[in-house]
Amino acid sequence: AQSVAQPEDQVNVAEGNPLTVKCTYSVSGNPYLFWYVQYPNRGLQFLLKYITGDNLVKGSYGFEAEFNKSQTSFHLKKPSALVSDSALYFCAVRALYGNNRLAFGKGNQVVVIP
Amino acid sequence: EAGVTQSPTHLIKTRGQQVTLRCSPISGHTSVYWYQQALGLGLQFLLWYDEGEERNRGNFPPRFSGRQFPNYSSELNVNALELEDSALYLCASSLAGDRAPYEQYFGPGTRLTVT
Numbered sequence: 001a002q003s004v005a006q007p008e009d010q011v012n013v014a015e016g017n018p019l020t021v022k023c024t025y026s027v028s029g030n031p032y033l034f035w036y037v038q039y040p041n042r043g044l045q046f047l048l049k050y051i052t053g054d055n056l057v058k059g060s061y062g063f064e065a066e067f068n069k070s071q072t073s074f075h076l077k078k079p080s081a082l083v084s085d086s087a088l089y090f091c092a093v094r095a096l097y098g099n100n101r102l103a104f105g106k107g108n109q110v111v112v113i114p
Numbered sequence: 115e116a117g118v119t120q121s122p123t124h125l126i127k128t129r130g131q132q133v134t135l136r137c138s139p140i141s142g143h144t145s146v147y148w149y150q151q152a153l154g155l156g157l158q159f160l161l162w163y164d165e166g167e168e169r170n171r172g173n174f175p176p177r178f179s180g181r182q183f184p185n186y187s188s189e190l191n192v193n194a195l196e197l198e199d200s201a202l203y204l205c206a207s208s209l210a211g212d213r214a215p216y217e218q219y220f221g222p223g224t225r226l227t228v229t
Contacts, residue, residue, distance in 0.1 A: 032215045036220070042222055043118070043204055043220035043221050044157075044206075046218070046219060046220075049217050090157065100147070100208070100218075101147070101159040101162060101170055101172065102147075102157075102159065103159070104156055104157035106156040107157075
């Protein structure tokens with residue numbers, strides 16, 4: 001069964017500083033990996049995905065993520081954080097074959113301090 | 115393009131009652147997914163429907179059920195409500211295919227409170 005670990009409950013970062021949200025995964029075979037963001041009282045918004053190919057994936061709102069197969073990680077990054085990036089971030093994984101269910105991490109609250 | 119829509123937005127029920135939640139996918143999407151986001155438990159996969167059939171089910175009791183209609187909209191039914199069913203229920207849709215890495219797009223959710 002697939003699973004995701006997001007080890008930090010909250011990530012605090014000063015506005016303008018680099019932002020990193022960590023994610024490690026476990027899945028049989030090759031993974032499909034996703035990052036979503038959730039603002040208060042809203043559904044999840046898709047940020048980016050890794051399928052295959054280049055290990056650095058670029059997504060919406062200036063976010064990118066780096067896939068590292070040997071470390072089974074898929075960390076989300078943004079070079080310069082904005083106050084508006086404060087939200088709950090979820091990493092998710094699904095197996096290549098079998099079913100479409102996404103296994104989500106518990107989420108990381110990101111707080112960008114002005 | 116309209117996103118995934120869900121109704122109602124909020125719902126308050128008492129223990130033992132039954133509830134039906136509704137979801138309309140993005141136009142052209144044939145797969146619909148249901149997730150439960152309960153406080154402290156994160157996002158848990160409930161059900162996946164595609165082309166009107168249930169394709170996969172998460173680790174939830176049978177009192178959680180649903181269906182998908184010919185127009186690809188979907189309903190989630192929960193019978194014999196329990197206090198721990200209080201959660202945000204999220205519906206998502208995607209293009210079809212269990213081999214295709216299509217991302218899922220989420221609706222705003224239905225907040226269910228069981229008292």
